[in-house]
Amino acid sequence: MIERVVAGARRRVPDSRRYEVIDGRLVVTGLQPPAHQAAVVGLMVQLKQACPPDQLVAVGSLDFRPAPRMxxxxxxxxxxxxxxIGPSPATVAQYVHQILLAVEVLSPPTRVMDVVTKRELYAQYGVPAYWLLDPDTEELTILELTGPHYTCQAVLQAEESTNLTTPFPITLSPATLTR
Known part of the structure; x- marks a missing residue:
């Protein structure tokens, strides 16, 4: 069912939009500002360089489907x-039921959804780590799941850096991701 709803929406609307289904409702997000895209690319490069071979870094190409209406x-x-998981062994993966890390880059149109709604949903479905990157303030918030809720492990500003171990060892600084 989700496949039909999302596929139908993608045929009617340009591909630059993001399609999500939350409790059976289609949520469509429009184009993001250039700072958002630059931050996504900056973080993707650093994550891919540190990613072990048995893991995969995906940028807006995989849906997280933890439940039938999500x-x-x-x-x-x-x-x-x-x-x-993909629709057949010969095709590229399209979705995943379990993820180790979800990252949202904040922008005005998605801030409330990312900070409140998605944080609750990722915690509810057991995502071990959730990061929020704000390219406007050069701030990276690192959250880890402890029990049913996320606990803030660090809030990094601009040039500050930290060594992380989840989902794999990496050193990050917001300034290097957003500039």
């Missing part, structure tokens, strides 16, 4: 390669 598309996600 399809979320984070700006970036990290999953095990074996968890990526």
């Amino acid at each position: 399809s979320l598309r984070p700006d970036l996600l990290v999953c095990r390669r074996t968890d990526a």
